[in-house]
Amino acid sequence: MTRIGMGFDVHRLVPDRELWIGGVKIDHELGLLGHSDADVAIHALCDALLGAANLRDIGYHFPDTDPKWKGADSRKLLARVIELLAEQGYTLGNCDITICAERPKMNPHIPAMKQQLAAAMHCDENQISIKATTTERLGFTGREEGIAAYAVALIEQVSVVS
Ligand code: MG
Numbered sequence: 001m002t003r004i005g006m007g008f009d010v011h012r013l014v015p016d017r018e019l020w021i022g023g024v025k026i027d028h029e030l031g032l033l034g035h036s037d038a039d040v041a042i043h044a045l046c047d048a049l050l051g052a053a054n055l056r057d058i059g060y061h062f063p064d065t066d067p068k069w070k071g072a073d074s075r076k077l078l079a080r081v082i083e084l085l086a087e088q089g090y091t092l093g094n095c096d097i098t099i100c101a102e103r104p105k106m107n108p109h110i111p112a113m114k115q116q117l118a119a120a121m122h123c124d125e126n127q128i129s130i131k132a133t134t135t136e137r138l139g140f141t142g143r144e145e146g147i148a149a150y151a152v153a154l155i156e157q158v159s160v161v162s
Helices: 040-052 074-087 107-121
Strands: 002-014 019-021 024-026 090-100 128-133 146-157
Touching (some): 002 040, 024 107, 040 074, 040 146, 074 090, 074 107, 107 128
Parallel strands (some): 090 128
Antiparallel strands (some): 002 146, 090 146
16 A cells, blocks of 8 residues: 655744755754754655654654753654554555755755665665755745645555554
């Protein structure tokens, strides 16, 4: 069986935080605020994967009230999500992520992001698409108050778990 899921996430841009997107640290004067490393692209992807498997959402599995996830590397959350799916007999088909940010430029970092996500998910880079767009200076992303990400994931059930 093939199933599809979507995810969406937003984090606020603030001073004195590192900017982590798609498992890559990007040089910028602002970083994303959050309980974990606030990797907006990975969080959207995790929700797409969990949604495809009907396994609730990232906040359900990794609550921001749990000190265990404070400053957490989101690549570890993603690896755990893939494990949760594997426990239900699911494997990744492909995923597609769109990052909405006015600045900094995402495109130079996309090959490194794909490498990071493929390593975390134990899949081929060809199964991962990452795209970036500005929002033409409109809205909170356009005003550089935050960064948003959307993701779609397709998963396949390779074994039936009773
Ligand atoms: Mg998030």
